[in-house]
Amino acid sequence: MNVLVIGGAGYIGSITARLLHENGFKVVVVDNLSRGHREAVQPGIRLIEADLADTHGLRHVLISEHIDVVMHFAGLIEVGESMAQPLKYYHNNVALSIGLLETMRSANVRQVIFSSTAAVYGSPEKAPISESHPIRPASPYGASKAMVEQVLDDMHRAGDIDYVALRYFNAAGAHPLADMGEDHRPESHLIPLILKSLIHGKGNRAALKVFGGDYDTPDGTCIRDYIHVLDLAAAHMAALTHLVEEGPSGAYNLGNGRGFSVLETIRAAEAVTGLEVPFVVEGRRPGDVAVLTADAGKICVESGWRPCYPELESIVATAWQWHRRHPHGYAG
Numbered sequence: 001m002n003v004l005v006i007g008g009a010g011y012i013g014s015i016t017a018r019l020l021h022e023n024g025f026k027v028v029v030v031d032n033l034s035r036g037h038r039e040a041v042q043p044g045i046r047l048i049e050a051d052l053a054d055t056h057g058l059r060h061v062l063i064s065e066h067i068d069v070v071m072h073f074a075g076l077i078e079v080g081e082s083m084a085q086p087l088k089y090y091h092n093n094v095a096l097s098i099g100l101l102e103t104m105r106s107a108n109v110r111q112v113i114f115s116s117t118a119a120v121y122g123s124p125e126k127a128p129i130s131e132s133h134p135i136r137p138a139s140p141y142g143a144s145k146a147m148v149e150q151v152l153d154d155m156h157r158a159g160d161i162d163y164v165a166l167r168y169f170n171a172a173g174a175h176p177l178a179d180m181g182e183d184h185r186p187e188s189h190l191i192p193l194i195l196k197s198l199i200h201g202k203g204n205r206a207a208l209k210v211f212g213g214d215y216d217t218p219d220g221t222c223i224r225d226y227i228h229v230l231d232l233a234a235a236h237m238a239a240l241t242h243l244v245e246e247g248p249s250g251a252y253n254l255g256n257g258r259g260f261s262v263l264e265t266i267r268a269a270e271a272v273t274g275l276e277v278p279f280v281v282e283g284r285r286p287g288d289v290a291v292l293t294a295d296a297g298k299i300c301v302e303s304g305w306r307p308c309y310p311e312l313e314s315i316v317a318t319a320w321q322w323h324r325r326h327p328h329g330y331a332g
């Protein structure tokens with residue numbers, strides 16, 4: 001099968017593209033490199049540097065490369081930035097996704113796997129969250145993903161497409177070979193921030209900020225569900241099989257089902273690295289919720305997917321190998 005991976009020079013897309021390639025799929029990547037890295041696209045995978053807005057170019061790629069399935073990772077991902085610049089998010093994440101879906105329809109490509117997020121749920125009523133939890137995004141970022149999910153569902157009902165929307169919780173970790181990993185600029189995710197503070201912080205406590213120590217959790221810090229990036233990539237392969245086998249279209253949570261607090265994550269990093277992690281506790285960040293964990297039972301039952309890296313320390317260990325060998329990410 002021929003798979004178009006849009007946003008395939010980014011963190012999750014590039015590792016998924018590699019897994020697909022290693023499993024015999026023909027993979028073409030489209031990425032505008034606004035946030036991704038040319039070096040993240042592995043040899044043997046064609047990278048087309050293009051923006052989602054270039055619908056003529058996309059149509060040509062879909063037809064000339066005989067694309068069967070689109071994996072749509074391309075998006076802006078910063079909750080805080082989306083609060084400050086909502087239109088940027090609605091344009092890039094919603095308007096350009098609609099353009100992509102129109103282009104797919106005109107090129108008769110009918111299957112799509114979409115990168116959605118736990119942020120569609122907003123402030124959860126309970127933990128863990130299942131897919132039946134109300135969709136009440138608390139940021140333009142989360143709303144942009146919920147809107148695309150709605151479009152996908154309506155198009156599916158109209159008979160235009162079949163789709164799987166994967167609602168990722170917190171993607172983390174690196175490729176076990178330590179040659180691919182997380183390199184967001186700016187970085188806002190906890191595990192790379194902890195590890196980079198060890199590499200670049202030089203013992204400075206202010207190098208790592210913990211936002212909120214007074215949440216209603218056992219140690220007062222937020223609890224999140226970390227899922228290894230290779231488990232995410234494997235879930236995309238499972239979703240692809242699910243679509244090919246005419247499984248039902250819909251949204252699926254993708255998480256470990258277990259939560260770890262910020263302090264537990266810091267302790268895991270200390271255990272993995274053998275180094276003390278200095279940090280300061282600051283006030284809560286607007287929009288952060290106390291506990292966010294996934295009930296991922298639906299995808300497990302329907303596709304047979306299971307996480308291979310459920311332990312926090314194994315997730316942190318792969319990330320540490322990557323950051324230690326590449327202290328400046330793909331730049332070196």
Ligand SMILES: NC(=O)c1ccc[n+]([C@@H]2O[C@H](COP(=O)([O-])OP(=O)(O)OC[C@H]3O[C@@H](n4cnc5c(N)ncnc54)[C@H](O)[C@@H]3O)[C@@H](O)[C@H]2O)c1
Nearest residue numbers: 007009010011012032034035036051052074075115168171
């Ligand atoms: N990282 C996480 O923890 C997480 C959690 C939930 C959901 N997601 C979703 O997963 C997807 C991938 O996340 P990531 O962490 O790999 O992000 P990333 O920023 O590393 O990758 C996104 C890629 O999309 C590309 N891109 C963005 N807009 C584009 C456009 N208009 N045209 C072409 N390319 C464009 C960027 O250059 C980048 O390479 C995103 O859609 C994100 O919302 C990520």
